[in-house]
Amino acid sequence: MADATHALTDDARTRVEAAAFRRLLAHLNEARPDVQNIDLMVLAGFCRNCLADWYRDAAAAEGAPLDKDAAREAVYGMPFAQWKAMHQKDATPEQLAAFEAAQRAHPPG
Template structure:
């Protein structure tokens, strides 16, 4: 926490940063494939949706997987996937497997 901000402001700043990341992945970089995010960063849009759902559950809010994904993708995942997600190449799958081994 920044010593110059109170906890509420810190939470608001963190939420704003999260929304900017979500919107960036949703709108400006929908071309970036989830598998590439997993290889390079160890998380993807689906991870963000899971974390969002976990945060809701911690607060007693029931949120199913589809609703959480829609909050991250900006549309139902079933609609987003055919528009933006390509099949992983053999190279991507190999890189993903290697990344999983490095971080296991």
């Protein structure tokens, strides 16, 4: 099977990637705000805050630097403190243990 991304122009691929990113954010923040960042880190090695860091890095690469709070608001769809108050729970001992084990198995890098 041919690589479908080759059928897209660069502009179309960028639009498709942007739409997929927006859908990911909507899924994480609207459909599944119950999924905690620590659980995402354990299972996938990234979380909403990582997405915000990557967003900030991409903006800086385009000459439009953002601060941490602005990048997080772009990812969370609201100020981080507001999202945190509405959705974030304290990590359980089990979550913390799973996070530590995941970090040992797959160190950030």
